[in-house]
Amino acid sequence: MSDVTRADGRALDELRPVTIERGWSEHAEGSALISFGKTRVLCTASFTPGVPRWLTGQGKGWVTAEYAMLPRATNERSNRESVKGKVGGRTHEISRLIGRSLRSVVDMRALGENTIQLDCDVLQADGGTRTASITGAYVALVESIAWAKQQGHIPASAKVLTDSLAAISVGIIDGTPMLDLPYEEDSRAGTDMNVVATGSGAFVEVQGTAEGKPFDRAELDQLLDLALVGTRRLAELQRESLAGVEA
Amino acid sequence: MSDVTRADGRALDELRPVTIERGWSEHAEGSALISFGKTRVLCTASFTPGVPRWLTGQGKGWVTAEYAMLPRATNERSNRESVKGKVGGRTHEISRLIGRSLRSVVDMRALGENTIQLDCDVLQADGGTRTASITGAYVALVESIAWAKQQGHIPASAKVLTDSLAAISVGIIDGTPMLDLPYEEDSRAGTDMNVVATGSGAFVEVQGTAEGKPFDRAELDQLLDLALVGTRRLAELQRESLAGVEA
């Protein structure tokens, strides 16, 4: 890595301070309040026996997600989507990404005819809200599966999860690839990439976007390397947070 | 007071543990994370120079509020109002109550042509979410006014606030009036009242509802007495939380 200095003094391949407060909610079957630096997301998992109608009777479960931001999570207040009467494109897109990503590590047959709804609500935003959401939602998901096993909704022996899952952003700023961008860096990035990867290092989602000039294969490769450094570290933190949870 | 025992061991005229974490948000001009027992509400105040078009040029400011609940703030997940595409009646009603209450202690001329938008987002609900919202929003409001004075948007000498403001619920359960009802008590209450009062003990809103049998004048009087015990105590806690803030 180069010797470029980041505003917060981090190394180019270093995550911001990450905290995961598992079991934050008194009500939800699973929950985690996760922070990537100043970004804070409350993730809850709601477990319900039964599946949506279109899936009934197939012996398979369902996992879905919704993402949202509090109006003053950001530096400028944005209007509530409930008041506007519609969910914006960005919200939709991130909700779909979170749900799809989590489903990739769930064995729906092992889950049985049960539904887990993840909610990721951004209480404070400073870049990386979608990656923090995925990383935290995975923890809430695990907790809710453990709960469901304790309650007998899922057999204790069922292997519902096929791997762990985490996500991180990477980007190229002034020609330099960097890991885990806060808002200030993200808004200056020429290329911006979100990577969702399993604990064993395989890719689930790779979404790279040229905000400025298009990127070449070499840059893409560097970004992928960097991202896997991040998701590997997040997988460790998730493991620590979930110590003792039997899912 | 009688010797009825409450599930959580409190006296009939005792508040649940109240905590106020002022300055919770990195972005908002004012903020407070307030808890009444397990009820937790994040209140932010967004200060913007200027007023809505219908008020322009009158030398007066504006204060408004929006209330919402996270989908899994409650024991059963409720659908997001943004996804449903409309704000429910209860949400509307509470938003209007919060805004109206706060305006009653603001001198709009002293505020000048500035707008303060309060957002009260319930992260976890266990009864009393509207009263916690008003009580916390007042703290965020004060902090935002102090900020505006520091920034020069409002003259330091302006007396924007005419009094402090807090709110509490009271109710009659099995014939016994009680202060600050958690969800379990609230759902059993025959009469339910929310009282918004100033620090000097005058009423700003009194909303009493017979959920079961209608109530008489004597019961009403008991409930009002009890409520003022609560709002007086909350006013002290607000004062402590705001120590050193010049608004």
Added chain:
Amino acid sequence: MSDVTRADGRALDELRPVTIERGWSEHAEGSALISFGKTRVLCTASFTPGVPRWLTGQGKGWVTAEYAMLPRATNERSNRESVKGKVGGRTHEISRLIGRSLRSVVDMRALGENTIQLDCDVLQADGGTRTASITGAYVALVESIAWAKQQGHIPASAKVLTDSLAAISVGIIDGTPMLDLPYEEDSRAGTDMNVVATGSGAFVEVQGTAEGKPFDRAELDQLLDLALVGTRRLAELQRESLAGVEA
């Protein structure tokens, strides 16, 4: 009472002229066109055997209400909520108040698994539209219950109603408490209160709001006294209007 003169020459504790035209509608099972002075509200009760799904099989009925204003009921035309695509906060709040109030005098077991939907449409508004709505809706409700007994949907012996119900507004204008405020007085009131009470004089809803300066206990007491003068008189008028109706 003091010797303050009101614009329309009324005594401070005097209602505006009240008329109740019961059975206005050819179609509805119950109906009343009620006037409080220039305020005119058409109230209909639609009786349907059966209850909403969430209530099925519990042997209990349901009563609900919707309130709305014609666009030119007021001095300035307001846009239709159907065209705006959403129901406003004020409309929601009043609809909820009407429904809740009426439910307080209905024995849902005696009603059986039947639904009564009240609709209160303000044809002309001059203050007190919510109180006229509740007072008129009660009359329509009674008429619809009588209809249902005649049709055999409810046993003739069932005691569905536990009391009668009426509502009135009171307020303090320039320091003087007054009964039944028209728009002109209402807009000048420092404190404004709506009281819903039973025929036997118990409270069902008390909603007091300080529009200007907060109010004290003595003022609150005066307003409640005045309100009960009004609801008592309305109960008589309802009784006259319902003479011969067996509900």
Added chain:
Amino acid sequence: MSDVTRADGRALDELRPVTIERGWSEHAEGSALISFGKTRVLCTASFTPGVPRWLTGQGKGWVTAEYAMLPRATNERSNRESVKGKVGGRTHEISRLIGRSLRSVVDMRALGENTIQLDCDVLQADGGTRTASITGAYVALVESIAWAKQQGHIPASAKVLTDSLAAISVGIIDGTPMLDLPYEEDSRAGTDMNVVATGSGAFVEVQGTAEGKPFDRAELDQLLDLALVGTRRLAELQRESLAGVEA
């Protein structure tokens, strides 16, 4: 005409009893409560100086209309369009018809840069609600123009109206053409036609629909003859109602 008997004993070319209560509203600049038999529509005209943005500066006025039904205007209650969050196709279509029809008799240059908004709210429906709406809206329109002349918004000499306007339904039931169909006849009509005509007998709208089997030229001719009998009679009734109004 044939000797077929109608349920209400009317001749085939006879209108139901028509009443027009002009000046019903205390607030609107023009208004009429019109009845065609049991069908009752409240029509108001709201006059506002100025025109919508797209018309500004062209020296021309604008006339538009909205139609709606109260939920229990009909025999079965229908859900409110405000609650459903959208205006239905039928409502849209009739609103457009009313506005277009009225514009055909208004000289927009003579009206000047002023807007008149007609609202036709069906309080009770028994067939012919759109034709009663147009006929009543014309009366409210005239009254509002007279008001605007008195207020000086329009010069007293301006000839804003080029003719009067009325509308009626006709239909073929069991092979017999009839005038002014109540609901019971309308629902049995094989062909159904609404005709909007000027006081001098010219057509503004002709909308004929085969509900059952398609209709031929001879039937069309009979229906048009019958309709003009109706609109001629309505024009007389409008004239009587507007006696003394200078528009």
Added chain:
Amino acid sequence: MSDVTRADGRALDELRPVTIERGWSEHAEGSALISFGKTRVLCTASFTPGVPRWLTGQGKGWVTAEYAMLPRATNERSNRESVKGKVGGRTHEISRLIGRSLRSVVDMRALGENTIQLDCDVLQADGGTRTASITGAYVALVESIAWAKQQGHIPASAKVLTDSLAAISVGIIDGTPMLDLPYEEDSRAGTDMNVVATGSGAFVEVQGTAEGKPFDRAELDQLLDLALVGTRRLAELQRESLAGVEA
């Protein structure tokens, strides 16, 4: 006919070039891409066994239609109705017209408990989009019925269609009646009429509107004559397009 010259050189009673590309869609059970001059509409028929709930068990089918325009079908781009969140009045009205017209030539008992949904999407608009839609939708409808017979959803012997159906616009421009108006003529027409007629020359819908001055009986008669010239010619073109289709 007079010797007025039209911008495109057509005779007054001449259609624009009409093309019907039947079977345009790979997916739909019936389809036609129809052009009236530059107006191009893609019509598809979607056949589904079963009927909407309100019709179940009556042994009858259902035919319905939706009309829409692509945003840049017109000379100026219009906003998408999906983005605006509501269907406009004109769209609603035309959708209803198309559905109602097609139902007039379908024997619902012969169709059996099956639903056919027509979609008419205007790819390019130059006047007459609703008449092209009806004319093209009829072709798609026939094709879908033939498909349903081949698939055994309807007995081959069933006589589902009672006649053919086509529609055309006529109008009076500068006093001259003309057939099939493109946008440029339509926008100048004083009277504008859409006529839907069967192959045997009976009327299904007649919708005449005075855009400028009201029209008299003689003008109405001329327009109807002209329209039938058009629908007769369209019926021939439909027949050619459907050669070999057994419906």
Added chain:
Amino acid sequence: MSDVTRADGRALDELRPVTIERGWSEHAEGSALISFGKTRVLCTASFTPGVPRWLTGQGKGWVTAEYAMLPRATNERSNRESVKGKVGGRTHEISRLIGRSLRSVVDMRALGENTIQLDCDVLQADGGTRTASITGAYVALVESIAWAKQQGHIPASAKVLTDSLAAISVGIIDGTPMLDLPYEEDSRAGTDMNVVATGSGAFVEVQGTAEGKPFDRAELDQLLDLALVGTRRLAELQRESLAGVEA
């Protein structure tokens, strides 16, 4: 490449037949009807002088896009988003992707304060609708810029486009990477990737998703290679289609 046979007989790195009908629309400033096999998308570019308010006065232009599907573009009819009253998540996401991608090859300063709105309407869908949309929208965009230069809205010398742009899908089916997936292959793909690339072979968007099991670095590399084969070929076809267009 392996010797796996595809259902349509194509080589693994072969595109479906691609046709681009430029200038399809009579009204739009730029347009192209593009086909990737049975997938057909009508792309229009609407050029408007001026920019949205938030961009005014910065000397820069704006390019945005909307994507939609006709209801019967697919094998099963889907409900219209206009009728549902909201735009779905998938539609939003693709609209955003198209707009973002096109902006990456536009020099907004060279475009000046002008707006280009792309509309991509899928007339028939068989996989790859988003990639066909981007590829076709680029052609429409170029045509609209040429138009704007001819009209003098943009100086003829301005270099508005920095490169050409095309997009293609790639996926892994039963372990074999393939180019340009029709619906049947897409629904069986374990990994699915959409790549947007410039004519010079740099990446603008890379969106890879594991539908089944997560993918490794080697697979990712193969997919990227294959995608560039496709976008290179599409760039040639675009060039041919745009021969003679001066943008």
